Amino acid sequence: MKISPMAYFQSTVLCRSVTKLCESQTRKHICVFTPRPKLKRSGMEVNMNILILSCGTRNKLVRFFKETFHEKAGKVVVTDCSPWAPALYEADAFYLVPSMKEPGYLEEIERICRKEDIDALLPLFEDELDLLALNRKRFEEQGIRAIVSDAESVALCRDKYRFFKHLEQNGIPAMFTCDSLESFDRARAEGKIDFPVFVKPVRGCGSVGISRVDCRELLEVLCRYSEEELLIQQYADGEEFGADIYVDMISGKAASIFVKKKVRMRAGETEKSVSVKDEALFELIRHTVSTLKLAGPIDMDIFRVDGNYYISEINPRFGGGYPHAWHAGIKFPELIAENLSGQANEEKIGAYEEGLCMMKFSDEVVRRV
Numbered sequence: 110m111k112i113s114p115m116a117y118f119q120s121t122v123l124c125r126s127v128t129k130l131c132e133s134q135t136r137k138h139i140c141v142f143t144p145r146p147k148l149k150r151s152g153m154e155v156n157m158n159i160l161i162l163s164c165g166t167r168n169k170l171v172r173f174f175k176e177t178f179h180e181k182a183g184k185v186v187v188t189d190c191s192p193w194a195p196a197l198y199e200a201d202a203f204y205l206v207p208s209m210k211e212p213g214y215l216e217e218i219e220r221i222c223r224k225e226d227i228d229a230l231l232p233l234f235e236d237e238l239d240l241l242a243l244n245r246k247r248f249e250e251q252g253i254r255a256i257v258s259d260a261e262s263v264a265l266c267r268d269k270y271r272f273f274k275h276l277e278q279n280g281i282p283a284m285f286t287c288d289s290l291e292s293f294d295r296a297r298a299e300g301k302i303d304f305p306v307f308v309k310p311v312r313g314c315g316s317v318g319i320s321r322v323d324c325r326e327l328l329e330v331l332c333r334y335s336e337e338e339l340l341i342q343q344y345a346d347g348e349e350f351g352a353d354i355y356v357d358m359i360s361g362k363a364a365s366i367f368v369k370k371k372v373r374m375r376a377g378e379t380e381k382s383v384s385v386k387d388e389a390l391f392e393l394i395r396h397t398v399s400t401l402k403l404a405g406p407i408d409m410d411i412f413r414v415d416g417n418y419y420i421s422e423i424n425p426r427f428g429g430g431y432p433h434a435w436h437a438g439i440k441f442p443e444l445i446a447e448n449l450s451g452q453a454n455e456e457k458i459g460a461y462e463e464g465l466c467m468m469k470f471s472d473e474v475v476r477r478v
Contacts, residue, residue: 120169120472157183157449160227162218162241163209163234164189164196168474169432170233171199177442186225188218195474209237215244222253229254229449231405233426235314238263254449256358258425259402266401266423269311270340279400281393282419284412287341290332305344310337314424317377345421347414351379352394353427353434354407355444359453363398364444366391366458367434368411369467379430384437384465390418391458397423406431406441433467 157178164171164187174185184201190208197203202225206217221227230253232241241248242260249255257263265271269286276283285302287293288311296302308331309319318337321344322328332339348370355365368390369382394409397420408428410421431441438461444454 120470156226157181157229157446158225158227159183159185159229159231159445160218160222160225161185161187161200161231161233162237163232164200164203165194165233166196167233167427168196168199168472169435170427171196173432173435173440174442175199175201177440177446181446183228184225186221186227188221198474198476209234209240215240215247219248219251222248222251227253229256229445231256231427231445235267235424235426238426239267254358256405256445258356258404258407262401262403263425266425267312269309269313269342269422272423273340273342275400276397276420279397281397281400282417284343284345284419284421286343290329290341293328293341302341302343305346307342307344308332308339309342311340312338314377345412345414345419347412349374350385350390350411350413350418351382351428351430352390352407352409352411353431353439353441354394354398354409355439355441355454356398356403356405356407357444357454358404358448359451361402361404362456363395363458364454364456365439365441365460366394367437367439367461368394368459369430369433371430372466375469377429378469379428379433379467380469382430382433382467384433384461384463386459386461386463388459393418393420395458405445430467432469433465434461436467437461437465 159174159178161171161174171185171187178185186202187197187200188204188206189197190206192205204221207214230241230248232238238257241255241257242263245255245257265275270288273283273286285296287296287302293302305321305323307319308322308328320331322331351369351371353367354363357364368385370385371379372381372383374380390411403425406427408424408426412419412421447454
């Protein structure tokens with residue numbers, strides 16, 4: 110008897126009034142996949158194909174790209190190292206590949222690119238950002254655009270302490286951060302930081318390993334015995350916002366910005382949020398982006414404390430809460446397609462409805478093996 114594996118991923122609901130939300134209500138539905146018809150090539154001049162790496166549970170993102178790239182007579186191909194990645198089964202074609210840390214990984218990606226006539230590569234996973242940024246020229250020499258920021262900017266954004274120092278040097282407001290227990294003690298004595306604080310890995314992602322600490326005894330234990338390099342950051346007792354930003358790959362400027370206030374988080378991703386607009390915040394985001402060599406989709410975390418905004422982190426990739434932006438009409442795959450066709454995108458900052466709420470809910474993929 111064959112087994113039908115089931116994998117979970119997150120889906121979304123949007124509404125225009127918080128009063129319509131019902132926290133106790135849950136929605137689930139099952140998608141049973143059948144073979145897809147082949148794409149019809151309509152004689153259009155553009156045949157634009159994209160390869161999305163480590164697709165995991167990003168089902169929605171794969172669907173968004175299909176909607177866009179099918180209009181270009183193109184296709185969406187994805188990879189993952191696990192057959193239990195549900196987004197594999199959303200794509201026009203998928204490949205199981207070795208872990209990116211195994212020898213021959215890049216060669217396997219190149220083989221897929223040749224076979225599928227790929228025009229662009231899109232990494233979604235942190236470690237692949239480093240790998241693709243460092244090997245961007247290798248793919249460009251083969252006519253393939255790696256949608257990734259400059260290698261130095263990727264490295265800086267991924268090192269949270271270096272990123273804090275970058276913000277500080279550029280006069281950008283940020284939560285005060287220390288790179289050691291000793292520097293924390295000095296800064297505390299000078300009145301620059303005090304409990305409570307956040308303790309987090311310097312190169313962490315997805316809120317993994319983050320702890321709120323309220324006393325020095327616990328802080329010392331965490332710093333002395335952690336196997337990871339940690340930083341100590343002033344606790345932000347305020348509102349948290351997320352920004353989905355598209356930095357044009359031709360002009361190098363922020364072409365689109367979508368901001369949401371985070372209402373609830375789960376496993377490091379935004380589960381519930383509401384769209385907001387603030388010209389002061391838009392300008393702060395523009396300025397921050399201008400100090401780095403970024404490209405493509407960017408995810409930024411911001412806090413507002415006592416009416417003032419503070420930049421927290423930049424993840425130079427699609428954020429987990431991006432579906433909110435898509436449903437509000439901020440369609441990054443279309444901006445990517447425009448850049449891949451050689452055209453710069455016009456700046457459209459805040460071109461969305463304010464007060465639009467997003468709620469994620471569990472969804473399932475059921476597929477016969």
